[in-house]
Structures are given as structure tokens and as C-alpha cells.
Amino acid sequence: MSPAASPVLRLDELSVSYSVRGRAMPVLTKVSLEVGRGEAYGLVGESGSGKSTVALALQRVLPPSGRISGGRALIEGQDVTSLDRAALRRMRAKTVAMVFQDPGRALNPSLTIGRQMAEVFAILGSSAREAAERSEAMLARVRISSPARVMGAYPHQLSGGMQQRMVIAMALAKSPSLLILDEPTTGLDATIEAEVLDLVDDLRREFGASILFISHNLGAIAGLCDRVGVLYAGRLVEEGPARALFAEPRHSYTEGLLRCLPRAGMRKGVAPLDAIPGFPPAPGSIKQGCVFAPRCGLSDERCRTIDPPFAVVGEGRASRCHYPDRVADLPRATPAPALAVPARDDAAVPVLALEPLSKTYDTGGAKVHALRDVSLTLMPGETLGLVGESGSGKSTLAHALLGLLAPDPGSRILLDGKALPPEVRSRSADEIKAVQIVFQNPDSALNRSQSVRRLVGRAVKRLAGLSGAAREAQVRRLLDAVRLTERQLPARPRQLSGGMKQRVAVARAFAGSPRLVVCDEPTSALDVSVQSAILNLLAELQAERQVSYLLISHDLGVVRYLSDKIAVLYLGRLMEVGRATDVLDGPHHPYTEALLSAAPSVSGERGTRIRLEGQVPSGLNPPTGCVFHTRCPRRIGPICDTEEPPLAADDAGHAIRCHLPREQLGRALATAPVAEPA
Structure with missing residues (x-):
């Protein structure tokens, strides 16, 4: 954001309280932040920190017991707290849009996708014909294939990822200045999550919209956002550029959140994950000192009695901590030794064995193979x-x-070597x-x-x-x-x-x-x-x-x-199975490799993500040959289209279902040309 540019969103000591049994309980306390034009700003923190309250306050849709008790919230220079009803409706209709966590609840199950999209353009003044045309074009812009067909579908006929794309299309249809995303990827698969975040990032640049991204997924925040604010107990405790903040936090709460994440190389039996001790305080319960002091391993008498100021700690960085330079010395909250994991007994009877498991649904005379010949042991x-x-x-x-459902005849589920009734x-x-x-x-x-x-x-x-x-x-x-x-x-x-x-x-x-x-x-x-x-x-x-x-x-x-x-x-087929280290370290099946490449990282660095084109095919009409060939970035020729590859295992039991030779699989060779086998 240039110095002369005014921010799209500005919170100036915004405070929000809820009335509980006649008492005003502060939920947000003097929160100040700015989101520049075209900027993506992430807001993170535990449940109860006030993240969603910020989003509700910006649109003045707080529950009846809630009220803005102080400060200002300015969107495009207009103070939301002082708008009359007509001006508030205009702001909601044209300036601000919101994408919620669960797209299924945001869509009307009784109306088609086309009808719901067209309503947005009709509100903006388009004729019925123009609204339909613009709706179809907008669905295409959010990368929904066959938008004309999707226009006639109902929400329940779309996958979760397509539903979320639909909600994003509706939100962006009015070209808002500010797009609020409240946990938009929770519950989505890694590939779909990555696609949705890429889509939002591309559309942000295309439409010039500013984004307020609320999430507890730190990796998603790091991948999308330019700057990040950390909320705790209704206070903004740290703010800064996303990459710098996650690489070197300057508040012990941010450091604690990052230590909770499972990282590469961390496994059970090696070391327990760290955890922030205790629980977030009840609203308004801490009257003096730092709000995080009761849970902080660095706190002392100064922290418990003096509220630290929100002070500059570097270029573009600010922290509400008395000791920002000591954050890296925060003691582990979970210092327990590694768990004593018993040695594996290969002669033991498996707790679970599937020999093999299949499940076919009959939908109006058509067969859907939900599972096909899945063999596993545990x-x-x-x-x-x-x-x-x-x-x-x-x-x-x-x-x-x-x-809860019976598998196909011939399938067997063995528990401790004995067959379970279906x-x-x-x-x-x-x-x-x-x-x-x-x-x-x-x-x-x-x-x-x-x-x-x-x-x-x-x-x-x-x-x-x-x-x-x-x-x-x-x-x-x-x-x-x-x-x-x-x-x-x-x-x-x-x-x-x-x-x-x-x-x-x-x-x-x-x-x-x-x-x-x-x-x-x-x-x-x-x-x-x-x-x-x-x-x-x-x-x-x-x-x-x-x-x-x-x-x-x-x-x-x-x-x-x-x-x-x-x-x-x-699509109901086992594509790869093996010890966790073998599957994660590779070589991988091309599908496994795509899943791994889509996983977000708090480093904010986007590696080479393998994009899977199109949607998962319908089980009513699965592809012939390898079921993955229609989306596979490493398809090698007609053999993939006509012949299903076997599930071939190496000496360690790591099995991969792919026509490619094992030596040609793996991240290092993902873009290397390969020859079709004879």
C-alpha cells in the first residue's frame, strides 16, 4: 500500500462487548489495524479470541446481546458504527462480501445454482437475461467446469469444493472492496483447499479486492496473506508481515501457537507436540497486566501487573509483550520424554484385516463402486x-x-483373526x-x-x-x-x-x-x-x-x-499403501505426490504444487484403465486409459498402483519425460 493510499479497512480502537446477565463482558478491547487496497490480511488466534466478532462487527450483524462499545470501524472511509439503515444496506450490497466456513449452510438447498447466482446480479440492477449470462460467466471465472450445466444443479449435487467456489463467485459478483473469509477451507481436502486459496489469490489481483482472512489454519494464512494479526482474549498481541511473523515471532503466544503444529520430522514416539498450558481467560476476567501472562512461560511480576503497550519491534512489526526479544527462550510446555513405543511383532495376529473389502451401491439401477478390492492390515x-x-x-x-453398512458379498473384515458380522x-x-x-x-x-x-x-x-x-x-x-x-x-x-x-x-x-x-x-x-x-x-x-x-x-x-x-x-481404489516414512519420503504414486504438494506450510513459501485438473470422476461412470488417468499429470499413454495397473509392492511392503516403473516415480522426477512402456 502506498503512503498516499487510504486503507480499505481501518479499525480504530474497536471495542465490542456482550451483555451477560446484565453485565457488559468485553470481547474485543481497543483493536486497531488497517487493510490496504488489494492486500490480504490474516487474523489468527484460538477460539474465543474475537476473530469472528471482528467480522460480525464490521457488518453490524452482532447478536442482540452484542454491541460496539467503543472505537470506530471504517470501510472505504465510512464509519460503520454511524451508518443509518439505508447506508448500511448499500454497504452490505456493494462494498463488503463474506464467505463463511460452511458453504452448505450459506446456500439455499431448494434453489438451483443459477437462480441463486442470478439473484445477486438482479439486486445490482441486471435484467433477468443479463443476470443469467453474467452468472454463467462468473462461474467460469471461479474455474467451475461446464458452468451451463452447473447452473441447473442444486447445492447438494455439488462437491464441497464446488460449493465453496459457488459462494466465492456470489461474493465477488458485486466487485466488493472488502472480502471477508471466515474459515473458508475448514473441512476441505488438501487439494481442494489449495485450489480455493489459489483461486482467491488470483481473483484478489483480478478484482483488486482487499481480503480479511480469518482462520486457525496457520499454513493457509501464511500462504495467502501479506500481513498477519494475532488476537488473544480480544486484544491484538502481535502484527507483522506474514513470512517474518511466522519465521521469528515476537510474542510468546504466537510462538506457542507455532510450536503446537506437527512439523516434518516430528512423529509420535520421538517427542510430544508442545501445547499452550491452561485455557483462554473468560472475557474481562483479567483486570491488570498482560492478558497472556497466566499461560506464558516467560511471565514475571511485571507481566502480571503492568499491561504491555503495543510497541514497534521492527520494520512493520509490533508486539504487545514486555520481552519480545526473549520469545525464542520460551520453555516447552510439554517437556515429557518420548513415549515408549513397543517394538513391532511381525508374528502377531493383525487387529484388523480386510480380505478384500468392496462396497457397491445400487442407485436407481446403476452401480456405484464406492470401494473395490481394498486389502489392508493393522x-x-x-x-x-x-x-x-x-x-x-x-x-x-x-x-x-x-x-453401519454391509460390504459386498465375499468381503471379509477380520478382527483379531475372527470374521466380524457385516x-x-x-x-x-x-x-x-x-x-x-x-x-x-x-x-x-x-x-x-x-x-x-x-x-x-x-x-x-x-x-x-x-x-x-x-x-x-x-x-x-x-x-x-x-x-x-x-x-x-x-x-x-x-x-x-x-x-x-x-x-x-x-x-x-x-x-x-x-x-x-x-x-x-x-x-x-x-x-x-x-x-x-x-x-x-x-x-x-x-x-x-x-x-x-x-x-x-x-x-x-x-x-x-x-x-x-x-x-x-x-475413487474407491487403493492407490498406495506402506509404512508412513516410505509413503511420505517416496517414491510416491502421482496422486499421493499431488496431495503432499498441496499441503500448506507456515513458511509461506509455495513449492511446486502439482495441480490436478478437473473434479474427481463420478462413481457412476468411472474411467476405464487407471481410474486416475483423467487427472494424472504423469499419464504416459494409451496403456493408462485401457489397462488398470496392479498394486505392486517392494520388499518393505510399500505398494503403488501405477504403470510407471518405481524408479521413475518421485518428486525429483515429477517433470521428467518418460517413455511409454512396451
Whole structure:
């Protein structure tokens, strides 16, 4: 931004409070920041830090109990806090647009895509014909293939990535000055996330829009944003250029967030992830000193009594810390030694064996092969990471293991060497308690009307057959195992943080001493600080109880940290499987390589990302030959179109399904020309 250019967004000591039982509770306190024209500004921090409150305050859509209690919010020079209703409507219609976390909730399920797009242009004054033409052109600009066909589709007929592109198209249709993105990539696969962020970056430059990007995904923030602000307990504690801030933080809270991330080379059994101790404070509970002092390993009496100023600490850098030069000396919050991981016993009976697993759906007479001949084994105390884009068959495989759907005849699921009945209603009590699940969203998985004692106690009674004093004792043992205390026993889910709720879900899954736990995106909805604590907990419980995990996740950092083996699914086929180190280090299947190249990094440096053209093909009409050939950047000729390659393993059991010779696979040779095999 040039010195003469006025910022598109300027917050001048903005304060927001909520009324709780007649008392005003401060949620934002004197937040000041600027977003220049065409600039992308990232806002990060744990849940409750005030990120989403900033977005709501900018549009004056705070809940009834909330109000702007001080300061100003200026968009294109207009003070949002002083606009009348007519001016506020004009600002919302033309100047500011917002993209929410869940595109499914932002779209009307009863209206076609074309109808919803056309409404935006109609509001801006276009005729019906012009609105339809502009809608189709806008869908093409956000890289939706066959936009004329998509115009007639309903939201449920689109993938999550296409839905998010649709919402972005609607937001940009009015050429806004400010685009607010509130967790726009949470829940998206790595490839789709990378495509959406690339799309936003390209359109930002094309439309000249400024972006306020709110996210707990530090890698996504680093890849898209020019500058970053770090919020904690409603205060802006650090600000600076994205690359410099993540490379050398000048506030201990930012340093703590970065230490929570699983990095390359970090694996369970080597060292636990660091975690920020304690929990964010209740709004307004800290009356003096630094708001982060109760959780900071560097705090002293000065920090606890004197509120540090927001001071310049370098070019374009500012920090609200008394000791910005000592941040690198922050002691580890999790100094525990590496876990004692038992040696693998190759002679042991696998906890899980699929021999092989297939699932075919009949949709109006058409056959959809959701899974086809998937063979896997999982040993005691092992974690198998299952990765792949939406529609690859990950959830179908998990549901089959749990007995929620029956696989095709001839498929076998073996638990400790014994065949499991295909449906849960045919399984014994011991077989049911042996296979449990931890869901992605604990809010949906826990009955909000029941206390923690009741939630875990019911699972103990049903799965372990305990009652009375024995059940109560087991409930307390489980809470202790997941690092919760007796104080949480009478609490209901709404009274717990996201991390605490997920700990309750883990305790419930372990109520019957399971042999296999399916972890379905167990940390994707959590802040990085809570994520590290949950990953450490899962690793500790596994080492202690020798339970096996099937980990389903699109976060490759999580998969890398927790997994012993990795399996890669695409359109129901197993494309690659092997030890985690072999799969991650390569050589890789071209699809695996594309997934790895799409993973965001907090360094902000964009490596050579392998773009996959088009969408995952429909299971109703899968490609012939190799199912990946329609999107494969390394297709070598007609053999890929006509012949399905075998799943060939090396001496270490690392198997890859590809026509390319193994010596020609791998990142270093990704762009090298190859000859078609004879």
C-alpha cells in the first residue's frame, strides 16, 4: 500500500462487548489495524479470541446481546458504527462480501445454482437475461467446469469444493472492496483447499479486492496473506508481515501457537507436540497486566501487573509483550520424554484385516463402486492413516468397519483373526465394544442435555457392563486418562471448550477397552493448541493400551505425526499403501505426490504444487484403465486409459498402483519425460 493510499479497512480502537446477565463482558478491547487496497490480511488466534466478532462487527450483524462499545470501524472511509439503515444496506450490497466456513449452510438447498447466482446480479440492477449470462460467466471465472450445466444443479449435487467456489463467485459478483473469509477451507481436502486459496489469490489481483482472512489454519494464512494479526482474549498481541511473523515471532503466544503444529520430522514416539498450558481467560476476567501472562512461560511480576503497550519491534512489526526479544527462550510446555513405543511383532495376529473389502451401491439401477478390492492390515498399537479427496471411499470404509453398512458379498473384515458380522445388529456385545469411533465434531456427537458423568457413564454401562460404584470409579478413571478432572463431571457440553468436548468423546470411545478406534477427522475443527493436546492424548493412550487407530484426515501434518502406515484411496481404489516414512519420503504414486504438494506450510513459501485438473470422476461412470488417468499429470499413454495397473509392492511392503516403473516415480522426477512402456 502506498503512503498516499487510504486503507480499505481501518479499525480504530474497536471495542465490542456482550451483555451477560446484565453485565457488559468485553470481547474485543481497543483493536486497531488497517487493510490496504488489494492486500490480504490474516487474523489468527484460538477460539474465543474475537476473530469472528471482528467480522460480525464490521457488518453490524452482532447478536442482540452484542454491541460496539467503543472505537470506530471504517470501510472505504465510512464509519460503520454511524451508518443509518439505508447506508448500511448499500454497504452490505456493494462494498463488503463474506464467505463463511460452511458453504452448505450459506446456500439455499431448494434453489438451483443459477437462480441463486442470478439473484445477486438482479439486486445490482441486471435484467433477468443479463443476470443469467453474467452468472454463467462468473462461474467460469471461479474455474467451475461446464458452468451451463452447473447452473441447473442444486447445492447438494455439488462437491464441497464446488460449493465453496459457488459462494466465492456470489461474493465477488458485486466487485466488493472488502472480502471477508471466515474459515473458508475448514473441512476441505488438501487439494481442494489449495485450489480455493489459489483461486482467491488470483481473483484478489483480478478484482483488486482487499481480503480479511480469518482462520486457525496457520499454513493457509501464511500462504495467502501479506500481513498477519494475532488476537488473544480480544486484544491484538502481535502484527507483522506474514513470512517474518511466522519465521521469528515476537510474542510468546504466537510462538506457542507455532510450536503446537506437527512439523516434518516430528512423529509420535520421538517427542510430544508442545501445547499452550491452561485455557483462554473468560472475557474481562483479567483486570491488570498482560492478558497472556497466566499461560506464558516467560511471565514475571511485571507481566502480571503492568499491561504491555503495543510497541514497534521492527520494520512493520509490533508486539504487545514486555520481552519480545526473549520469545525464542520460551520453555516447552510439554517437556515429557518420548513415549515408549513397543517394538513391532511381525508374528502377531493383525487387529484388523480386510480380505478384500468392496462396497457397491445400487442407485436407481446403476452401480456405484464406492470401494473395490481394498486389502489392508493393522497391527496392535499401530495407526493407519487413510487419506484421499472427498468421494474416495474413506467414510464408506469406516462405516463398513463399524457395521453401519454391509460390504459386498465375499468381503471379509477380520478382527483379531475372527470374521466380524457385516452389520452391527448381528455383532455381539464384545465385537461392538471392540470397534469404536471418535467423530469430527464433538458438538454433534455429544447429547447437549446430558452431563459428562451421564455421557461417559452410559458408555461404561453399555460397553463395560458396569453399574453403581464400579461404573462411577471407571468414569473417573477414564476422565483422568483424558486429562479431565472431577470438576467436569456435572458439566454439560455447552459449558466445555472444544478441546474438552473432544476429550469427553475420546473417553466415551475408550469406555469398553476397544481394540480399534476409528478417528474420523478428530482434530479438524479444533484450534492448533487444542489439536496438539488431543494428538498427544491419542498417542499416550495408544502406547499405554496398545489400541489401534484408523485415522481419517485431510490434514497431512496430523497424518504424518500420528501414523505408522498410510493408505491412499482414490475413487474407491487403493492407490498406495506402506509404512508412513516410505509413503511420505517416496517414491510416491502421482496422486499421493499431488496431495503432499498441496499441503500448506507456515513458511509461506509455495513449492511446486502439482495441480490436478478437473473434479474427481463420478462413481457412476468411472474411467476405464487407471481410474486416475483423467487427472494424472504423469499419464504416459494409451496403456493408462485401457489397462488398470496392479498394486505392486517392494520388499518393505510399500505398494503403488501405477504403470510407471518405481524408479521413475518421485518428486525429483515429477517433470521428467518418460517413455511409454512396451
